[in-house]
Amino acid sequence: MAIRQNTFGQKNGQDITRYTLTNDKGFQVSCLDYGCIITEILTPDQNGLLENVVLGFDTWEEYGSNPHYFGAVVGRFAGRIQEGAFTIEGTDYQLARNSNGQHLHGGPGGFHSVVWKAEAIETENESIIEFTHFSPDGEEGFPGNLTMTVRYVVKHDENQLAISYFAKSDKTTLLNITNHSYFNLSGDFKRTILDHQLTIPSNHYAELNGDMLPTGNLILAEEDRLFDFRNGSTLREGVDSQHPQIKLVGGGYDHPFLLDKEAQPVIELKDLESGRGLRVETTEPAVVLYTANHIGGPYSFKSVAAQNQLGLCLETQGMPDSVHHPHFPSAILRAQETFESRTVYKFT
Template sequence: MKLTKKLFGFINEQPVTLFTIKNNKGFEVSCMDYGCIITEILAPDRFGKIENTVLGFGSLEEYEGNSYFLGAVVGRFAGRIKRGSFNLEGNVYQVKTNENNNHLHGGHKGFSHVLWDSKVIKCEHKTAVEFSYFSPDGEEGYPGNLKMKVVYTIYNGSNDLVITYSGISDKKTLINVTNHTYFNLSGNLERDILDHELTIDSQQFIELNEELLPTGNLVPVDHSVFDFRQGRKISDGVESNHPQNILVGNGYDHPFLLNKSETHAIVLVDHESGRKLVLETTEPSVVLYTGNNLEGSYSTEGVELQNYLGVCLETQSPPDSIHHQHFQSSIVREGEVFKSKTKYSFGLI
């Protein structure tokens, strides 16, 4: 295993470090202590050509203004909270509203736009970077002094990235975190992700309203472009006239409830390159976002950001769960340890 560190820039005169871990198969992951952002994941195609499979920026300044959350850990709460307001044990809390009148991905800074402490953990067959962050009581409006840890682990002999999350608060609070990496398995952004084939072991998705908030309705996927159980191209949803696809900008931005009976809940494939990504998670759902609104003034790897250039697979509890009792809860009690784990395995078809 090879690990390198380099200075990526400064935030408020504090250095930002970029870590790169490379295993004996050439698989390589780069991440930094600003937002726990993953900047690159290099993986081989069917011919052994090793290329980048995620979207990332070339400078810290671009990440500071990163409204797309490229590669970042988002929290305390991933997804939206209606009006940024919730009630815990009779206490009403108002968290920051940063998307219209709603709360999104932790607020103005959340976990994605702050500097984390970091340390490297080396073992014989694996290397990890452990990030830790103390979120004080009242930050972004959330209750509780929260100690968070995020660990990225790479292994020799397998092209796997394992992300583990843990947190503990001194007050009852909400915790729902995820990684917001945009994947593109074509390699170095050779193509968009419309022809990527996705399989999700899910029988239901959560319906959204015009503010992209959950309505609370759990919709069966049967006989629709939301049925990924046998695999389908992402383009199916982009070209669909289903009202839910049109609502989110022609594509997907929906939570899918995962079937816990299956080990490999999510599989993404690019048939042209031969690359395959398999996700296994402890989380009850995944938010599928197909980059419907990526088009803008940013560029990545010399390619201007465009819609459908990457796909997010955000393993998490359902958004706005505090307002829907039949969703899995994201309430964490005082002194209770929050834990979550997602494994990303890069292989070939």
Template sequence: MKITQTKFAELGNQDIYEYTLVNDQGITVSCITYGCIITKVVTPDRHGTYQNVVLGFDNLEDYLNHSPYFGAVVGRVAGRIKGAQFELDGVTYPLVQNNNGNHLHGGTVGFDAVVWEARMIETENEIGVEFFYMSPDGEGGYPGNLDMKVTYTLNNHNEFLISYNGVCDQKTLLNVTNHTYFNLSGDTERDILDHKLQLKSEQYLELTDELLPTGEFVNVDGTVFDFREGRAIRDGFISDHPQNLLAGRGYDHPFFLNANQDEEIILWDEKSGRKLTVETDECGVVLYTGNHLEGNFSVRGTKSRNYLGLCLETQGLPDSIHHPHFPSCVLDKNEEYRSVTKYIFATL
């Protein structure tokens, strides 16, 4: 295994570095200190052809101007917070409005839009990068000085792990995820509509037309939201289910997981033979199928279009601060936030 560090870009007076992790099987993960963005993941298909299976850019300017959170760590709170405000112990905290009057993914200067400190890790069994960032009191509107650490590691079992750790000097909210867009066809040869997904989930969250949870858990039985036996993403695209239509013909929904660290999320592409298994200790995963990716920019030579990639955002349930029956994202003063998600790359 090996890890290398190169200069990726400059932002103001700060250097942005890219780290590339390569294991003994040739699996490669590249990431940068801006937003902890995962820029590339290179894996083999069933014939041994290595290609990039995530969406990203080759330069910082495109990340600054065009990126729909490609590969980034998002927070302090992933997803939308209704009305861009919340109440904690009788105090109302107004947040940055960046999504139709709501607050999305930590606001305009969330974890995805700052430069992190980094340190390389090399042990006998894994290689990786530790990222560090101190989010000051009031950033985005959130209370407390928050010390965050995000750790990316790769091992020779073709496992890539993301670990999140955070401690704050005030009671606050914290719910972090990674926003990588996967396309297992390799180098965006095809869109993701014919990818198949299996989820150990019996319920999803109903959304309003603002893509905020209504608070209702809906049983997946008999719907295109039932991924328990595996189904094509295309089913949501062709569906006339009102929830698929309001998401822009597809999915942008939180699923409540009824298993953890037990192959609860499996994505595969039959044509290439690539398979991704995701295991997490989080209670949910947001499936976003790239329904709004069309734009006037290119992704490494491919004009961006809808369904070019999909996200599997392992996290607590969105807007939980306004739904007391959801698992809480409140972090007490000096309590440690911890979360781990593992990505296992294989072939069929």
């Protein structure tokens, strides 16, 4: 087991470092101290072939803008907030309106775009990269001096990545954080994710309006077959459909699903051709399924041209715009309380 590190680039004269964690089976995770970006995850297929299963770039310059948040930790608030405005404890706050008049993913100066302090830690059974960031009161409009810690943990004998989040603020604030990796289990992006099989233990998904915000309506999965992933289904039928919610978000999924906590939720993704599987366990109340509906562009991932549906995000988090929907799980972090969250990605 080893942790390697090398200089990946520079931002405003500050070195960007890449860390690579490799376990005893050859499973490998590479990440940056810029945005806590996961650049690569190498995991074996059914024949033991190690290939990359997350979209990422080879050079710092390609990450310079990163408009689609590839591999990054996003916050303080993952998802959208209506008009970037909210009220907490009688005080009104205004955030950046960086997505068609709405606030998205913490704003342009959010967690995805800062250099985090990083420490490499080796224990008897694990390799850990611990990232920390101090977000001052008023950063991107959010209240409170917030101290944020993110830990990436790879076990020596298991092909899994565990991500733990810890935070504390001196003022009551909003906090909703996730990792924005795009998974493709085919290996080195040989195929799109349309024929991946996905299982989400969710009885309800959130209906969206034309601004990509939840309307507040939670729709029963059993009443909408294309949003019912409880027993596993491929993504192709939904993406190819004319379902109004799927057309609304650009021909795919970009929807929050409330997880069934009583079922001890495990999200499962499978690519039958490669034999790879991914099991996602989380303490979060929801997952946003995003099928990369808008990532096609004049760039490539290694030698593979970017195209829509080349990956999918499973953003374990709270509900978007929850501050405006009291029946959603709350994303309010009270002053001096400790926020903790954990998501584990197990590759099979």
